[in-house]
Amino acid sequence: MVEGGENQQAAAAVEGEGGEKKELSKSQRKRLAKKIQKAKTRQLLGEENADVAPNAEVQQAAQEALEAINASDGTPAKKKKKKKNNRKKKKAPQGMVGEQTDPPTIPVADLYPSGVFPIAEEIPYHQDFNLHRETSAELREAERLIKDVYQDVRQAAEVHRQVRQHMRKKMVPGVKLIDMCEELENFSRTLIKENGLKAGIAFPTGCSLNHVAAHYTPNKGDNTVLGYDDVMKIDFGTQINGRIIDSAFTVSHNPKYDPLLEASREATNQGIKEAGIDVRLCDVGAAIQEVMESYEVELDGKTYQVKSIRNLTGHSIAPYQIHAGKSVPIVKGGEATKMEEGEFFAIETFGSTGRGYINEDMECSHYMRDFDVQRVPLRMPKAKHLLGVIERNFGTLAFCRRFLDRIGEEKYLMALKNLCDSGIIVPYPPLVDVKGSYVAQYEHTILLRPTCKEVLSRGDDY
Numbered sequence: 001m002v003e004g005g006e007n008q009q010a011a012a013a014v015e016g017e018g019g020e021k022k023e024l025s026k027s028q029r030k031r032l033a034k035k036i037q038k039a040k041t042r043q044l045l046g047e048e049n050a051d052v053a054p055n056a057e058v059q060q061a062a063q064e065a066l067e068a069i070n071a072s073d074g075t076p077a078k079k080k081k082k083k084k085n086n087r088k089k090k091k092a093p094q095g096m097v098g099e100q101t102d103p104p105t106i107p108v109a110d111l112y113p114s115g116v117f118p119i120a121e122e123i124p125y126h127q128d129f130n131l132h133r134e135t136s137a138e139l140r141e142a143e144r145l146i147k148d149v150y151q152d153v154r155q156a157a158e159v160h161r162q163v164r165q166h167m168r169k170k171m172v173p174g175v176k177l178i179d180m181c182e183e184l185e186n187f188s189r190t191l192i193k194e195n196g197l198k199a200g201i202a203f204p205t206g207c208s209l210n211h212v213a214a215h216y217t218p219n220k221g222d223n224t225v226l227g228y229d230d231v232m233k234i235d236f237g238t239q240i241n242g243r244i245i246d247s248a249f250t251v252s253h254n255p256k257y258d259p260l261l262e263a264s265r266e267a268t269n270q271g272i273k274e275a276g277i278d279v280r281l282c283d284v285g286a287a288i289q290e291v292m293e294s295y296e297v298e299l300d301g302k303t304y305q306v307k308s309i310r311n312l313t314g315h316s317i318a319p320y321q322i323h324a325g326k327s328v329p330i331v332k333g334g335e336a337t338k339m340e341e342g343e344f345f346a347i348e349t350f351g352s353t354g355r356g357y358i359n360e361d362m363e364c365s366h367y368m369r370d371f372d373v374q375r376v377p378l379r380m381p382k383a384k385h386l387l388g389v390i391e392r393n394f395g396t397l398a399f400c401r402r403f404l405d406r407i408g409e410e411k412y413l414m415a416l417k418n419l420c421d422s423g424i425i426v427p428y429p430p431l432v433d434v435k436g437s438y439v440a441q442y443e444h445t446i447l448l449r450p451t452c453k454e455v456l457s458r459g460d461d462y
């Protein structure tokens, strides 16, 4: 927008011509600041024209005036600058053109025609052995070479943020979960500009309730409705060129669950803080558990210490591969394998009032083609057909029965079972703690860049 890239270019152009800066009085600065504010408003409203658009010189002066005004109240310059950046991020991210509608209808790619998407959060590496990374010219160069990958995953993250921001309002008691999921998925498809395997949904929308920790989405005919006392985990994914954003949050309406949600949210943030290049996965797990289990929640007169579910983990992510091989434990005692430069990780934690241990249960909805199995002999023609459909539509991304329904497949359950039995398709049934318990989950996708850690899916909400 006016304040973003264009303005800096204009300023640079003026400086190139002579480099002299005009001295302005405080009132002049204020007037100029107002003028630029007006021009910005006009541009936002689409009323920009050559007469009212300030020329480069005025823009530069106004920019300086704004900075001078900001710095004039005695606040240290550094602190002020940080504040200003935050404000800019909230108003309109750099490079964003126009505004999203409500409900959202504009693909995120069209809101950022420059192809440069917002960076949600960058965290410097704090471990001694990583301190050199932030300033290394060599590592910066390494990052420039992979910037396309960064833009793909940042775009997918922006879609995730916009979809969840809108859908949160729809997650109210009384909503039918199947309708909610389909609505969410439709917004995802629109905002990501769904295009075969190149851009789309990365996996089915999880909306696991209460003691169900993960991998539940309604199948056709499931009329489950969200209740006031339910604890619902919304876990959904977006992808561009196979670069997946996997991020989840918990929705509850009864405030009695708040400490349970907070335990998982803070445990996930602790995991993100601990993560880094050459950091051992077991150390991340231990840090997560310590935070998680420092929380208690009182439900109907009984106090529970929140437990980290010990057989659930975060995971590394690779192109078109949601679980790429490394697990990020959420309790102590895990593997000493290290995180590496360039890796993507889903840092996710599950806090429970139950045993803190899950089993598979209930009807399956989630399935995924095994990433490594090459081919298997199939005798059943219907199974052969279904495998072709799955490979063309989902590749190695996870899908659910509803996704097969919507592309017109019918009476496929026998064929699907056959593919599961042959090992080429893997079923992922719901994962549940004991009945009567409650589980909360928060999850972010992070990227261990050479120079810093980027929390791709971070938003104002979590």
Ligand SMILES: [Co+2]
Pocket: 246, 247, 314, 315, 346, 348, 443
């Ligand atoms: Co995940």
